[in-house]
Amino acid sequence: MRLGLTLLFSLAALPAASEPVLDLPIACTLGETCHIQQYVDRDPGTGARDFTCGGLSYDGHKGTDFALATMARMRAGVDVLASAPGIVTGLRDGVEDRVYGPDNAAAVKGRECGNGVVLRHEDGWETQYCHLKNGSVRVRKGDRVDSGTVLGQVGISGKAQFPHVHLSVRRNGAVVDPFHTGDVTQCGASTGSLWRETPAYVASxxxxxxxxxxxxxxxxxxxxxxxxxxxxxxxxxxxxxxxxxxxxxxxxxxxxxxxxxxxxxxxxxxxxxxxxxxxxxxxxxxxxxxxxxxxxxxxxxxxxxxxxxxxxxxxxxxx
Ligand SMILES: [Zn+2]
Missing domain, CATH: 2.60.40.3880 (Immunoglobulin-like)
Known part of the structure; x- marks a missing residue:
């Protein structure tokens, strides 16, 4: 029994060591040239709330949206960067940059991520980068990348209504909120951030x-x-x-x-x-x-x- 308990504690300490340390997936300065528009939806029901219980999310949102204020900034070119070292396991390019709406919903169906890249990290972790600019993806399947490697540029392909890169973080296929890996039991408390430097929460x-x-x-x-x-x-x-x-x-x-x-x-x-x-x-x-x-x-x-x-x-x- 004693041994069992000790073992449990040791195992519980292990996952932290294998968690990826994430860098920003975009080459911009938050609060100056870009902002976080939407976080992972932490409401289990039909409502939506971010990890602070604020409103920067929508029902079912599975990632974090790093946004550019205008299309002009997108056209000028802002790089999308690998958030952690990994291997490219999936990518898509060739989807047009266009504001998502009723008139192109059918064309986007099944390609909601638009132009995107999936990276595999250690221990079942994965990051996915969505809505990249058409023709900008510059890695290939099987490539080994470092944190900060340029994957492409911010675009508005797929199901996107403003120029941004959507970063999804998953472990063994399950969505993880990189700002708060635990249960959201207390509003405003960020625990278990995966970021090397956790970006400040800016509500508006x-x-x-x-x-x-x-x-x-x-x-x-x-x-x-x-x-x-x-x-x-x-x-x-x-x-x-x-x-x-x-x-x-x-x-x-x-x-x-x-x-x-x-x-x-x-x-x-x-x-x-x-x-x-x-x-x-x-x-x-x-x-x-x-x-x-x-x-x-x-x-x-x-x-x-x-x-x-x-x-x-x-x-x-x-x-
Ligand atoms: Zn998103």
Missing amino acids: GLLDAGFTDAVPDYDQVKDGTATRPDLPADAGALVFFVLAFGGQAGDIVRLIIEGPQGQLIQQDSALDRAQAQFFRAAGRRLKGASWPGGTYQGAAILLRGGVEVDRIDATVTVN
Whole structure:
């Protein structure tokens, strides 16, 4: 009996040593050039919650989504990296980069991962990287890779509505949340992280902001092509917009435009429901012949319970 107990304890200590140590699967700086949009769904039922019991997940989500704010950043090229040393056991390339929606759902069926790579690690561990850019996969089956080896580039292939790499971690086929390998019994407590350096949990933030001469459409904002660095003095309107993630009901988005002759606008808009991604815009129509020339400053502030959660600034030159 004594021996049995000792043996049990020794065995229990073993798996920790064989767990992979994960590095980020993407070559970007979290909070600056990329963000985590969705975590593994830890709700066993039909609801969804991440390991902190926050809302950054959706029902049945089996991985972590490392996202780029705009398609423009994706087009510029951001590498997808192996999170741990391993062997390439599966890959797919040749799937087009396209925002997932009802019109291409049938084409994507069975290829939800889009262009992807599967790596096998020791002791039944596996990592999978999804939604890579068409034609970007640069490893072959059987290749041995190190942590940090470039596998391809971030894309929007398969079942993806924004450019990101989805990282799935599995052991013996079962999904493991790399932020919290144990049961989620206490909200907000991360135990058993597999990360070499665990990324900070960021519930929401402002991703991109800019000026233009009319209220942009959402697709343009997400594309990253709505921003105009300069505007003519006779522009029909001056509009400042912001793209954000992780909005919660009751949040306030404050948009401020300061012109060369003082404040032009300060507008608050409240969110009536939680939104994974959203944008807001505020502006003024031209009255008279022209805008005063010079630099206009835009500031977007996300407020929660009256407290500033995030802020992003942008400028435009009017001449
Ligand atoms: Zn995902």
